Amino acid sequence: MSNTVIENVNVDAQEILITPAALKAALPMSDAAKEVISQGRDTVRNILDGKDHRMFVVVGPCSIHDIDAAMDYARRLKALADELSDTLVIIMRVYFEKPRTTVGWKGLINDPYLNDTFKIEEGLHIGRKLLLDISELGLPTSTEALDPISPQYLQDCISWSAIGARTTESQTHREMASGLSSAVGFKNGTDGGLTVALNAIGSAVKPHRFLGINGDGQVSVIHTRGNAYTHIVLRGGSTGPNYDSVHIKLCEAALDKAGIPLNIMVDTSHANSNKQPSLQPLVIENVTNQVLEGNTSIIGLMVESHINAGNQSIPEDLSELAYGVSVTDGCIGWEETETALRTMRDRLKDILPTRKR
Template sequence: MTTLAWPDSPLRAAGHTPSLPPASQADYRAMPSPAELLRSLPQSARAAQSVNAGRAAVKRVLSGQDPRWLVVIGPCSIHDPRAGLDYASRLAELAAELDDTLLIVMRAYFEKPRTSVGWKGLINDPYLDDSCCMDEGMHIARRFLLAAAERGLPLAGEALDPLSPLYLADLYSWTAIGARTTESQIHRELASALDSAVGFKNSTDGTLDAALNAIVSASSPHAFLGMDHAGQVAVVNSRGNPHGHLVLRGGGGRPNYDSVSIALAEQALKKRDIPPVIMVDCAHGNSWKNHALQPMVLADAVSQIVHGNRSIRAFMLESFIEGGNQPIPADLSQLRYGCSITDPCVDWDTTARILRETRAKLRPLMGN
């Protein structure tokens, strides 16, 4: 057996410590390790029960073992923890009411991908002032997740920065890989190591290939560079995640939740030997980022199920206390309570109405 080696590498010299090049374009600021944050903000018994039960239920729904439908719903992003927990309390009550038909999981997103520049989320800039106190942002995000989980709500997040899951992933029951990162090898490898089910969104141009390749890739074991909970750079050996699935979010100037698009997605999944499990994202490209259209997208997808579709197992909606969205004002005291500062959201009253309507339409199909 031939062993590949580089025998004259200076790194083989005993006691050699390689020097680092000067960072002319960057400064470095220390972060607490994931282990330090988890020690200071550990899971409570109630939060752990909510997370574990949520993970198991999501996987059962997506596999068809549980006849309910998954609904991932909540603010486009959390910027005000007080308003976010107000929403979480309302959603927890509604989730209990509709639990016989719908498994409701709250969106608790703290990182926002940007096409160019803009506010990158609560972790990156928790005080909305470009101070970028990420250590405090991570602390605030974990406190929020603990408080929401203790209300009995399963939680959903987007894996954007590859290190953030070490701080937060133990509190998520469902994870998204976004349209801009589905093609990224790093994010596919990351997904292969997560304990939660992972939804891969189709690309921003509306094509499915990147998401389908990601589902296959993430289901396989990988070895990749990462970081352990102590903050040490490490080789991560993942076992693969068998719970990847397709999220249709529209793109390329057209939606893809209609029956023809769903049929084409089913064919593409079958061709790749991927289980025909689809989540319809009612926001983003499917609603042209017009929150008033989200209820129509949901109603159309539900109608397809009523008329015999069995591949649509889940829905995603962006919802908050107040409808629409708002820019970040120079005077932060002028922020409207419970209104998104990123994508526009459906208001709470509309949220409760359309979810009750969805439950009424789907309840007769339970077990069919």
């Protein structure tokens, strides 16, 4: 009999991972955190349904790499969220997984110690604890649903989810989104086109059946009901920004033609700020002006923000990392964030209650 190896030819090793049920037992959710997450989800749904006049803002670091800085940011954001709550619903961006064009640091879940040790099980513990701690503060959280396995470990903590521009076209992610418990925003494609996002929304609202894992870590056929709360996120593309009033009107027409509710979120970062994070407040100002001028379709914003502005590379000596500065995409700093969102709230607080959607 031949000794030729034909299975797992390019696999070096396999590690047994903790089950979702075991991780949740080790890091259980309190009733207070559960209430915050549930209320956050309900509020987003009510905004999408036009039952809540406010807009929601997903704001926070491009990615989480420092738990202490993340909690520092969360405490600041909670105070700001309370201050602006009559007009803006603030949800903290807590991104653990980063899609890469080629290679690079893939995020806290994959490599929590930023040193290529890939302690994924420890990353899951660290990530879940952070989500629970932020929820305990009274602040709902959001993340990008990237890996199709990790939702079983973390998604019970999430009030709003994103599907990124690189994965909106993926059948796997459309199927996954159809079963997520939170509302889901699909970003337009990296080319700036809307078609992939419209198709993704049309797919995710329908039931699906696909391979996944259950709470006990067993490979299972997942049957979903479909997710009625999906919407588009405009993030610009290779053709340039797409948040201006002309692109918003074109998006409204495309949504209407596809029979999709006119709910548009604007990502102020990425191509919409020409990858210059300092331009994000100008995008916020433009969107605010559109609402003041009568727009009724824009329901939210995404903002990449950290304690300190800019970004940094990951050094070999991690003690050289600057505190509160992104290690992935550049962000605006905390003071700019406060000013931009306070200004937005002050300008919209009287108009949003009378907005007809």
